[in-house]
Amino acid sequence: MISLAPPASLTQHVTQLDAGSHVIAAAWPGGVPALALADGAVMLGLPGLQRRIDIHGGAGLLVAASTPGRLVTGGGDGRVCSLGATGEPAEIHRDPKGSWIDAVATSPTGSVAWSIGKRVTACDDKGRLKTIELSSTAQGLAWFPKGYRIAIAHYNGASLWFPNTQTPPEFLEWKGAHLDVSISADGRFVVTSMQELALHGWRLPAKPTEKVAHMRMSGYPAKSRSFSWSHDGMWLATSGADAVIIWPFQGDGPMGKAPRECGVRRARVSQVAFHPGAYVIAAGYDDGCIMLLRMTDASELVARHATRGSAITALGWDKTGKHLLFGCEDGAAGLLALPT
Amino acid sequence: MSDKIPVTVLTGYLGAGKTTLLNRILSEPHGKRYAVIVNEFGEIGIDNDLVVGADEEVFEMNNGCICCTVRGDLIRIIDGLMKRKGKFDAIIVETTGLADPAPVAQTFFMDQDVGDRARLDAVVTVADAKWLTERLKDAPEAKNQIAFADVIILNKTDLVTPAELDAVEATIRAINPAAKLHRTTRCALPIADVLDRNAFDLDRILDIEPDFLEEGHHHHHAEDIRSMSFEIRGDVDPDKFMPWIQDLTQLKGGDILRCKGILAFRNEPKRFVFQGVHMILDGDLQRDWRKDETRVSRAVFIGRNLDREEIRKGFFATAA
Numbered sequence: 142m143i144s145l146a147p148p149a150s151l152t153q154h155v156t157q158l159d160a161g162s163h164v165i166a167a168a169w170p171g172g173v174p175a176l177a178l179a180d181g182a183v184m185l186g187l188p189g190l191q192r193r194i195d196i197h198g199g200a201g202l203l204v205a206a207s208t209p210g211r212l213v214t215g216g217g218d219g220r221v222c223s224l225g226a227t228g229e230p231a232e233i234h235r236d237p238k239g240s241w242i243d244a245v246a247t248s249p250t251g252s253v254a255w256s257i258g259k260r261v262t263a264c265d266d267k268g269r270l271k272t273i274e275l276s277s278t279a280q281g282l283a284w285f286p287k288g289y290r291i292a293i294a295h296y297n298g299a300s301l302w303f304p305n306t307q308t309p310p311e312f313l314e315w316k317g318a319h320l321d322v323s324i325s326a327d328g329r330f331v332v333t334s335m336q337e338l339a340l341h342g343w344r345l346p347a348k349p350t351e352k353v354a355h356m357r358m359s360g361y362p363a364k365s366r367s368f369s370w371s372h373d374g375m376w377l378a379t380s381g382a383d384a385v386i387i388w389p390f391q392g393d394g395p396m397g398k399a400p401r402e403c404g405v406r407r408a409r410v411s412q413v414a415f416h417p418g419a420y421v422i423a424a425g426y427d428d429g430c431i432m433l434l435r436m437t438d439a440s441e442l443v444a445r446h447a448t449r450g451s452a453i454t455a456l457g458w459d460k461t462g463k464h465l466l467f468g469c470e471d472g473a474a475g476l477l478a479l480p481t
Numbered sequence: 482m483s484d485k486i487p488v489t490v491l492t493g494y495l496g497a498g499k500t501t502l503l504n505r506i507l508s509e510p511h512g513k514r515y516a517v518i519v520n521e522f523g524e525i526g527i528d529n530d531l532v533v534g535a536d537e538e539v540f541e542m543n544n545g546c547i548c549c550t551v552r553g554d555l556i557r558i559i560d561g562l563m564k565r566k567g568k569f570d571a572i573i574v575e576t577t578g579l580a581d582p583a584p585v586a587q588t589f590f591m592d593q594d595v596g597d598r599a600r601l602d603a604v605v606t607v608a609d610a611k612w613l614t615e616r617l618k619d620a621p622e623a624k625n626q627i628a629f630a631d632v633i634i635l636n637k638t639d640l641v642t643p644a645e646l647d648a649v650e651a652t653i654r655a656i657n658p659a660a661k662l663h664r665t666t667r668c669a670l671p672i673a674d675v676l677d678r679n680a681f682d683l684d685r686i687l688d689i690e691p692d693f694l695e696e697g698h699h700h701h702h703a704e705d706i707r708s709m710s711f712e713i714r715g716d717v718d719p720d721k722f723m724p725w726i727q728d729l730t731q732l733k734g735g736d737i738l739r740c741k742g743i744l745a746f747r748n749e750p751k752r753f754v755f756q757g758v759h760m761i762l763d764g765d766l767q768r769d770w771r772k773d774e775t776r777v778s779r780a781v782f783i784g785r786n787l788d789r790e791e792i793r794k795g796f797f798a799t800a801a
Contacts, residue, residue, distance in 0.1 A: 163566075199530040201565050217530070241558070243557065278553065278554065280557070296540060318553055336540060336553070336592075470564075
């Protein structure tokens, strides 16, 4: 457990970075800080040693996901690329028409998936491609932990697909437009965010005799576009309200249970990131503030003061949980090193 | 609202000349940069990093009523474009010839993320002077596009006689008397007539022309979509008008495509303006009535299967 005793502010432990463009994602491929930027580049390296690596050019970088070793990006040029700590980009895929890559996901085992409109492509760690066509646009993708199965969020539900089998995907129906999707670490829960300002969850049957159970998590004043699971998989922190909304996933999941709320402010939570080893949540707000929130005693530390026009758009802890990388809509960014 | 990116929606039935207009806008030396959302790649004659393909995916939000539909692909694309602010000044959305403009327009009012960052500037409809009359008979989409428009470009006027042209314009006016109409060949018209119209901005809703209000003027066409306009020579009572217009748009919202009005509220020195798309209603007090203006209250409704007498009675009952 990290110590969150006073000082009440961590702002003096932040190194400011200038990314120069809307930050899409903050990640640590191979332990090196990396900011994926909307202008098509990735800024890679420790403060003072950073390089800008142009990946998608003028067409822009739209989506990103990371594994411990690589940052995978999708662009407006129809390309999916990967970047490791050395900074040598590799092209995984190029769409002949140059269509936008709408979503990208990575598994801990190194599998990658991306979508263009209704078409989803999976690429395993040996580079073999499998493609499926859905009846509506794939809005969000997430791999199950073992890297064999993908959840796809789309209009009126989600589909669970095994790319290496001929079996048609399993359809989880729920009326409405599903946007992002996330899977619990034990693979039992599939959670989507919805255009209708709610989350929807499915508990998958543990045995063939059980049925799929639904979880409706509503009441958000805005779309919830950022999810983060606690290190032990027991809690799911979500954005979209004026506090971090944390749903309990112990036992049977959050059905009939109230969520916890942390970090209530007069601003909307835009990004959440659970610490990799403690019940501490980094919360970014649309007014530019970042708070570290400890669930166990509701203590709060400021990591960045509110900054006009600088909403937090990306947060990423390193593997050790000692560093937090963040990025903002106006291209501001920073690296917080927790005092030891 | 000034830093919101303006969005122009180009509609028009197949072959009317949308792509001609789009290419004309993009190739003129206006110094502006446009992000363009198209339904078909490859027809645009301009190299542009910010040409995005759309798939016209309509999301039904609640119970499947037309008033609660939005364009899911537009929400996603505008979200992506807004991360690259500074790269473009405005967005143009080209729809397919079969598209219904309502979900496109409603996206800007129903999706908060889109509405916070972009504003609908105008719906511009390109109509084929030679074929429009035929299409209005067999294609409900063509009729919706005319009814919904803020600007109508009556194109290919060189393919019809002056009498035919007058007839097709009269047909358009029966459906939509409030739009600005331009007669063109090959969509040749000043870009300023198409872009930066502020058609949905309450401050810019122009006076509703008294011409539209001439009773009996547009009755010779039996269209299922038609317009109706009413004038009360004097004030209305806001305590009567507000519940009435809200009830009307809630109950008949599926049939009312567009509505607009400029009203004199009792004891209120400012003009009240409102505009609506299906069930979505927006209204506010605007500038003062000028001394040389007569305080009158006018409203226009464009829609399908509307009972003119019922709406007339309802409106007149709100008179102060």
